[in-house]
Amino acid sequence: MSTQPLEDLFTLLRFASVSTDSAHDGATRAAGEWLRNKLEGMGFRAALHETPGHPVVVAKNEHKPGRQTVLLYGHYDVQPAEPLEEWRTPAFEPVVIDGRIFCRGATDNKGQLMAHVCGLERTLLEQGELPVNLTILFEGEEEIGSPNLKPFLEAHKEELACDVVAISDTGMVAPGVGTFTYGLRGIACCEVVVRGPAIDLHSGIFGGAVANPATMVSKLVAGLHDLNGKVLVDGFYDAVRPLAEWERQAWKKLGDSEAETLSLTGSPGLFGEAGYSDLERRWARPTAEVNGIGGGYQGEGSKTVIGRSAFAKLSFRLVPDQEPGDILAKVQAHLQKQQLPGVKVEVQIGHVGQAYLMDPMSARGQAAQRALEKTFGAPPALIREGGSIPIVQAFKEVLGVDTLLLGLALPDCQAHAPNENFPVANFEAGMVLNRHLLEALA
Amino acid sequence: MSTQPLEDLFTLLRFASVSTDSAHDGATRAAGEWLRNKLEGMGFRAALHETPGHPVVVAKNEHKPGRQTVLLYGHYDVQPAEPLEEWRTPAFEPVVIDGRIFCRGATDNKGQLMAHVCGLERTLLEQGELPVNLTILFEGEEEIGSPNLKPFLEAHKEELACDVVAISDTGMVAPGVGTFTYGLRGIACCEVVVRGPAIDLHSGIFGGAVANPATMVSKLVAGLHDLNGKVLVDGFYDAVRPLAEWERQAWKKLGDSEAETLSLTGSPGLFGEAGYSDLERRWARPTAEVNGIGGGYQGEGSKTVIGRSAFAKLSFRLVPDQEPGDILAKVQAHLQKQQLPGVKVEVQIGHVGQAYLMDPMSARGQAAQRALEKTFGAPPALIREGGSIPIVQAFKEVLGVDTLLLGLALPDCQAHAPNENFPVANFEAGMVLNRHLLEALA
Structure with missing residues (x-):
């Protein structure tokens, strides 16, 4: 990897784009502007759209008839960095230690977002064009509940029409294990x-x-x-809807989640609905x-x-x-x-x-699985997650399409917490994944 | 009534002597110091005694052989004033509205305590001396359960020896109705x-x-x-212990307490132990x-x-x-x-x-009833109360004496709640009661 992608990521990380804090409004806007300029420099038609809150970046390559249209979503805003005294390095000055980039937003979501941007840049440099019609949509209000995103989708429904949405803003079950999240509560x-x-x-x-x-x-x-x-x-x-038998079997193979839940939560014991495993209780009940x-x-x-x-x-x-x-x-x-x-x-x-569930065995689900397998060298883990990502439901309702959730974060990346970090290896894998994903969807 | 007694009460009320909150320790101590100085100024031998918590004020007139010894107890600490936003006037700035003094501690217990102090002052001014040996004991920890009072009584058992204790820290059944409380939960x-x-x-x-x-x-x-x-x-x-039959009958005559409880509390309905009346539930269950x-x-x-x-x-x-x-x-x-x-x-x-129960027909019980009758012009109501005054039990155990509870608070004085208040008329009645009580006991 050339050093340019990392340098670009570092530039974006240095904007303290804390969306919930109006004292950071300037930095938040600047992050959006920088992204717009970056995408324009890569040859996209890019614009910064005003909203009642922070702006939305929309960029497109030349859309040609007969190709699949993919919408890539990400967010350039971050959680507050407080409590600052618990950071071992400055919260908004990225630094690489032991192969991980430490900075607020490194994993959620700038690192994952920029992996896609830099992957696109490399493909464009090496191949001259992308195999699909691409629409990029980056917002600056995800960490405050995306209050203006659904109205924006509704107002720009035709401009944003697509066949599928792709997002990297979820987790991997373990380092090096490609992970496809096909359901959310x-x-x-x-x-x-x-x-x-x-x-x-x-x-x-x-x-x-x-x-x-x-x-x-x-x-x-x-x-x-x-x-x-x-x-x-x-x-x-x-x-x-009961769990499918294949899900129960697939999740059993993901390892001892009970021990991990006990260790991550520090609870004196597990407690949940009788007759269900820890993962079933968290993801599907x-x-x-x-x-x-x-x-x-x-x-x-x-x-x-x-x-x-x-x-x-x-x-x-x-x-x-x-x-x-x-x-x-x-x-x-x-x-x-x-x-x-x-x-x-x-x-x-x-x-x-609403809860979200897509069929991972659908044509696009299988394309996502192939891209993950090519990137990580093994079939991906198929999981659901227990949290809720309201924008996924908004894409379904307004644009009528499924969302492929191809997360690059590890459980110890400290999203929302002090010392947030993102492995350089995951950044590089994300760049590779972007190319395989667009090829598989094309 | 001269304005001096009210001014003295207002001075004491302005000390935010919240005993449970260490942020108020200074104000709590200052309230005790002010009382010691006040009593000394009235001619008593007065001292502030340190405890592991807030100090105890002890004052005595000259004790002469052959006289009854009466111990007058009160507390200068108050409940927290929170929630502050529900007070219509500042919680620690006394103000008289429609004949009532509004302030945290106005009724519980500074108003009742100062009625006795000012009654004593008036008797001393008018008569030169009191008809009994008087010991005054004011503490600053009643609202946190008087943790240091019993040890203090034990350590000063001889100095505090007496024939009976008198306290005004309970209620009257209605305005102008003298009330003798012979039991507490x-x-x-x-x-x-x-x-x-x-x-x-x-x-x-x-x-x-x-x-x-x-x-x-x-x-x-x-x-x-x-x-x-x-x-x-x-x-x-x-x-x-089940209620005595005379109590059930006497309490039935006190009027429609159910309607009063509904009106005082503003509750949507009464709710309590099946098979018992409102007064029985509050006083004896x-x-x-x-x-x-x-x-x-x-x-x-x-x-x-x-x-x-x-x-x-x-x-x-x-x-x-x-x-x-x-x-x-x-x-x-x-x-x-x-x-x-x-x-x-x-x-x-x-x-x-512990709960407390004394015989209201004992000799001192009858003296208290006479003093109440002289003050209010009619035989007093005989009641128990639902609250707890643990020190009453401590006086029984350590000093071996009963306590006469001659309350001056009305049901709507909002003790422990926002907008606590105390009628000026009750303050004046308390001053009169003090004189009749000491005479009746003498």
Whole structure:
């Protein structure tokens, strides 16, 4: 590899493009502008599109009839670098140590994004053109939930029309093991607020005579699961598509994920739905979680009050074919039917996103697998992931296409954490993968 | 009434003497120092005694042989003022609105304490001396369970020897109705901490595979009661002394406490132990309450995490003849026997205090009733209260004397809550009561 690709990546990394922090707006915009200029210099027709937030970079080669059209997505914004004191090297000054590039954004997502850009540049230098019609779409708001991306897709639906989307923003199961993520869980959020007395009460004076909202919210949360990890909401599992037998078998071969989950989480023990393995629980089974619970006195020591209200922030991870709206309706019915005495129960609906599943044995899925095999020298791991990537669902809904998730990050790349890093070998593999992917899709 | 007593009370109220919060240690000590100086200025021999926590103020007039010795107790510390945004006036700046003094500590206990101090000052000015040997004992740790008071009583047992204790730190059943409290509930506190993963986890990546501490703490809290308001801890009711028949009858005559409880609390409905009236539930039945619950994300909106730990602050109100230590042992056994999977449950023991019951028809009980009748113009109501004043039991155990509880607070004085207040009329009545009480006991 010439040193130019790494130098380009380093240049992009030095922009402190923290999208959530308006103090960094200048750097965020500058990163988008630099990318636009870089792509233009490579011969693409490139533009920076304004949005109500950070701009979107769109670039295209010359689209010719009869060729496949591939949309390559990435994001140039990054998470905040704080806590800065935990970084061993400056957060926005890339440095290579033991074969890894350390910098905020190295893995999420600048390193993976630039692997594709530099792969394209090399192909263009060596071959003069690409085998497909390519549309590049890089946004600057992924780390704040892509609030402007779906409206942008809708407004530019024809310009962005394509046959398939490709993204490198997920993980590899192990170093050197090509990994194809063909499914993601969806999400449905709500907040339960339990209201009791009009004011916080002295628990000596009134205790025993009125309902305590913290007790009642506990009853609601406790009633979400049995001790076998099963969600007790009526009808919760009705629409769940069972795992295919090939998935269960394929995932069994991925190694001892139980030991890895224990080690990564530091939990005293595993706990989940009876009858499912650790990977099945995380990738293919729906969950109910309380992400926050609170009520009454929160400080040090004790305060003998009955708090006037209590809350529980709930989220449900969904799998095909659960519908977020249907699940939230069932959750509401489940919570209200308890008819808890002496309190009022309110449910506030939050954000939702559908689960995603594509067939890895479809024609494009097989093309992705071939490209990964050529790049890494062995058939790829076929996995789902437990998190949610709402933009994948947006591509499905607005553009009507599947997304190929070909991740280049390792579990210890510290995405979102101090000392984020990306192996130089993965950067190089990503450049190679880009060429094989476009050839396989062509 | 001259304005001096109110001015003195306002000065004491301005010290933000929040005993549970070490950030307020300076103000707490300053409140004690101010009281010592005030009492010294009135001619008492007064001293500030150091303890491992906040200091104790002790003051005496000249004790003469052959007179009754009365110990007057009060506390100069207050509850935290949070949530500050719910106060209509600044929490530590007293202001009189519609005949009530609004300030943290106005009713609990600075207003009631200063009514006695100012009553004494007036008697001394008008009569030159008091009819009894008086010992004043004001502490700064009542709101955190008086951890150092009992050791202090033991260490100063001879200096504090007396015939009876008098305290105004309880309630009146209605404005203008003198009220003699002959019983109090005890208390036993503990904090449950449920620990899961070593770090907060992404609920998409790991949700479903590890136990969520917020879910598990909810199961523990939910398991404390059934939906008939009965506490489910094994053996919880074993030692409970039933109400006497005269009490049930006397309390029935106190009016419609259910309507009053609904109106004072603003609760959507009453809820408590089946088979008992509102007053019986609050004054003579034991309870289990969660005073605070917390875990995971506490901010606005949502954050899809599994929090590493969760807590519940529990308190149990006790009645004769429940033993706090016995109850906490039973609670611990109850919590641990759930054997919740995937988490560690820790129970941290907090402060305790035994329930109190004296005979209101004893000689000193009758003296107290006479003083109340002279002050308010009618025979007093005879009640118990639901709160706990652990020091009453300490006076019984260490000094061997009963305590006369002659409260001056009204049900809507908002003790422990935002907008705490105290009627100026009650402050004045307390000054009068002080004189009648010492005369009746003399």
